[in-house]
Amino acid sequence: MARAKCASGKAFIMFVAWRELRFARGRFLLIGAVVALITLLVGFLSGLTGGLAAQNISSVLQLPGDRLVLQQSEDSDASFATSSLDDDTLQAWEQADGVESVTPVGIAQSRAAASGTDDRIGVALYGLPQDASGIGSNPLFDLTPTHDGEVGLSSGAAEDLGVAVGDTISITGNDFTVTMVGEDLWYSHTPVIVMTPDAWSEASTRVGGTGEATVLAITGDADWEAIGPGTGTVAETPLSSLTALEAFQSEIGSLGLMIVMLFGISALVVGAFFTVWTMQRAGDIAVLKALGATTGSLVRDSLGQALIVLTAGISVGLAAVAGLGSLAGQALPFVVSPLTTLAPAVVMAVLGLAGAAFALRSVTKADPLTALGSNR
Amino acid sequence: MIELQNITLTFPDGDNRITAVDHITLRGGNGTVTGITGPSGSGKSSILAVAATLIRPDSGGVLIGNDSDTIDAAQLSKSDATALRRERIGIVFQQSNLLPALTAREQLQVMARLGGGTKRTRKAKIDARVEELLDAVGLTEHAGKRPHQLSGGQRQRIAIARGLVHEPEVLLVDEPTSALDQERGAEIMQLIARLTRERGTATLLVTHDLVHRDVLDDLVTVIDGRITAPDAAVPAHTH
Structure with missing residues (x-):
C-alpha cells in the first residue's frame, strides 16, 4: 500500500479554484462587488465612528492616571456633565491608602469669541493645575497657561476662532491672551481651551457650574471600590469612564451596532453565496472524490477560492474607503487609520471565511459513489 | 490485474437487506477488456x-496488482x-x-496532479503524458476547449484520456457509449480496447450494448447479482 499512500494530493490546491474563478467570473465579480460595497459601508461607518469618537473623547483620553474619579449620586450614573467634586472629596482621595497623586481637573462647556468679534463658537474649558505631578509630555497638560489671564488653545479652537498666539479671546465676558496653540483636542464635539484652575472656576460659575473640579485623575494602587462609595464617587479606568459621556455613548452605541450588523450581513451574504455555489458543483466534487481527491484538498480549494474573492472585494472596498474617506474628512469628522480600515477588513475576512466554511458541509458530505451513473 | 473474489454486497431495504452482488468472482487480466453486461x-x-x-x-x-505488489482493496481504509x-485505478x-x-488539457492535468507531488521533474513527466494522451485520443487540436465546446464523443475521449493519464493498472469503464450514436460508440469502444492493449491495463467495462462486443476480450453476464456462466469470465472474441 506504500505506493498508494505516497501521493499527498496537496498539489491539487487551487488548481480547480482558479479556473472556476475565471470560468464563472460574472458570478464571482458580483459577490466580489457585494463584498467591496459592504467593506465600503463598514469602512465609512468605522471612519465616521472614529471621527465622532475623536471629537468626543480625544481630550479625555489625555487625562493622566490609573483611574478617573467622578461624582456618583445614589439615583444616577456618573456623568462628566454633572460631576462636581468638592475639596473634602479631593482630600479624602489624597489621603486614601495606595493613592500616589491626585490631579483635579475641571471641565465645562461654554462659548468663546475672538476679541472684537461676535462670532462665538462652542468650546470645552479645561481647568488644569500647572504643577500636576508625575505627568510627562502630555498634549492636554502642555496647553496649561501660567497666569489666570492666559489660555492655551487646541488647534481646532484656534482655527475656529481665527486666532493665534498673542491674540486675545473672550470667554464668559473676560478676556484671555492666547499663549499656546497645541494639538487638536476635543471634548463632546467642542474644541478644547485650557485655563488655570482659578480662571476655570470663575468661568464655570459664570456658566452655571459649581466651580469645583469635575474629575480627579488619580495614580496609585488603591482599593478603588472601597473608597468610592464612602466619598460619593466612582473610580473608573480611563476607557470605562468614557461611558460617562452621554453623547459618546449614544453615538458610538448606535454606530457600533450598525457596524456589527454589517459584519453579520457580510458573513451571511458570503456564506449564502458559497453555499449555493458549492451545492451547484456538488456533482463535480463527487467526481473529483471518485477520481482520488481528498476531502482535505477539496476543502482547502474551496476556502482558498473564498479567500481570493474576499481579499479582492475587501481590497477594492478599502481603496474606496481611503479615497472617499480623505474627501469626506474635509467635511465630516472622519478618521482613516488602521483601526478604522484594516481592523474591520480583517474582521470581514474572518467572518466571510466563516460563512464560506459553513458551505463546506456540501464538500465534506459529497459521496463519490454518486459520480457513478450520474447524468451530468 | 484485477480480481474480484467471492464478492457479496447488500443494501438496507427497510428491515431487510437486498443483495446487489451475490458471491461474484471475476478476473480482468493485463491488457484485456472484460465486459460486464446484464439487464438494468x-x-x-x-x-x-x-x-x-x-x-x-x-x-x-478485490485484488489489484501483480505478484508481490498485489493488495486487497476491499480491506483498505477510506483514505x-x-x-x-488516485494512483492505481482509472475510472471512466x-x-x-x-x-x-x-x-480538455486541464481535465487531464487535474488528474495528474491528484496523482503526483509538486516536484518539477515529476510535473514535467505528467505534462508530457497529458500531451501524449491527448494525441492518443486524437484531440490535441481541441486541448484548449472546455466541455461545452466539445461533442459528446470528444468529451468521452477526454474522459478516457483522464482515466489513463496517471498510468493506472486498472481501468473501470461504466457504460461509455450510452450517450453516443452507434458509429461514435464503436469508435469509443475501439479506442478503449486499443489503449488497454497498448498500456497493458486491466479493463473492466460495464455495458448493456452488445453491438460492440467484438472489441471485448471476455464477457460475463450478470443477472440478479450473479454471473450466469459458472466459469465466470467467458471469452467473447479471440483477437
Whole structure:
C-alpha cells in the first residue's frame, strides 16, 4: 500500500479554484462587488465612528492616571456633565491608602469669541493645575497657561476662532491672551481651551457650574471600590469612564451596532453565496472524490477560492474607503487609520471565511459513489 | 490485474437487506477488456463500484496488482482507498463527468496532479503524458476547449484520456457509449480496447450494448447479482 499512500494530493490546491474563478467570473465579480460595497459601508461607518469618537473623547483620553474619579449620586450614573467634586472629596482621595497623586481637573462647556468679534463658537474649558505631578509630555497638560489671564488653545479652537498666539479671546465676558496653540483636542464635539484652575472656576460659575473640579485623575494602587462609595464617587479606568459621556455613548452605541450588523450581513451574504455555489458543483466534487481527491484538498480549494474573492472585494472596498474617506474628512469628522480600515477588513475576512466554511458541509458530505451513473 | 473474489454486497431495504452482488468472482487480466453486461438493476454497476473502492463489499476481496505488489482493496481504509484510486485505478463514467471550468488539457492535468507531488521533474513527466494522451485520443487540436465546446464523443475521449493519464493498472469503464450514436460508440469502444492493449491495463467495462462486443476480450453476464456462466469470465472474441 506504500505506493498508494505516497501521493499527498496537496498539489491539487487551487488548481480547480482558479479556473472556476475565471470560468464563472460574472458570478464571482458580483459577490466580489457585494463584498467591496459592504467593506465600503463598514469602512465609512468605522471612519465616521472614529471621527465622532475623536471629537468626543480625544481630550479625555489625555487625562493622566490609573483611574478617573467622578461624582456618583445614589439615583444616577456618573456623568462628566454633572460631576462636581468638592475639596473634602479631593482630600479624602489624597489621603486614601495606595493613592500616589491626585490631579483635579475641571471641565465645562461654554462659548468663546475672538476679541472684537461676535462670532462665538462652542468650546470645552479645561481647568488644569500647572504643577500636576508625575505627568510627562502630555498634549492636554502642555496647553496649561501660567497666569489666570492666559489660555492655551487646541488647534481646532484656534482655527475656529481665527486666532493665534498673542491674540486675545473672550470667554464668559473676560478676556484671555492666547499663549499656546497645541494639538487638536476635543471634548463632546467642542474644541478644547485650557485655563488655570482659578480662571476655570470663575468661568464655570459664570456658566452655571459649581466651580469645583469635575474629575480627579488619580495614580496609585488603591482599593478603588472601597473608597468610592464612602466619598460619593466612582473610580473608573480611563476607557470605562468614557461611558460617562452621554453623547459618546449614544453615538458610538448606535454606530457600533450598525457596524456589527454589517459584519453579520457580510458573513451571511458570503456564506449564502458559497453555499449555493458549492451545492451547484456538488456533482463535480463527487467526481473529483471518485477520481482520488481528498476531502482535505477539496476543502482547502474551496476556502482558498473564498479567500481570493474576499481579499479582492475587501481590497477594492478599502481603496474606496481611503479615497472617499480623505474627501469626506474635509467635511465630516472622519478618521482613516488602521483601526478604522484594516481592523474591520480583517474582521470581514474572518467572518466571510466563516460563512464560506459553513458551505463546506456540501464538500465534506459529497459521496463519490454518486459520480457513478450520474447524468451530468 | 484485477480480481474480484467471492464478492457479496447488500443494501438496507427497510428491515431487510437486498443483495446487489451475490458471491461474484471475476478476473480482468493485463491488457484485456472484460465486459460486464446484464439487464438494468442486475448489479453490474455495483460490481464496478466495489472494484473502484467506492463502496466496501460485505464480504470477499478485490485484488489489484501483480505478484508481490498485489493488495486487497476491499480491506483498505477510506483514505487509503482514495489514494489507491488516485494512483492505481482509472475510472471512466457513464457520462463524461468533465469539470465545466476546465479545458480538455486541464481535465487531464487535474488528474495528474491528484496523482503526483509538486516536484518539477515529476510535473514535467505528467505534462508530457497529458500531451501524449491527448494525441492518443486524437484531440490535441481541441486541448484548449472546455466541455461545452466539445461533442459528446470528444468529451468521452477526454474522459478516457483522464482515466489513463496517471498510468493506472486498472481501468473501470461504466457504460461509455450510452450517450453516443452507434458509429461514435464503436469508435469509443475501439479506442478503449486499443489503449488497454497498448498500456497493458486491466479493463473492466460495464455495458448493456452488445453491438460492440467484438472489441471485448471476455464477457460475463450478470443477472440478479450473479454471473450466469459458472466459469465466470467467458471469452467473447479471440483477437
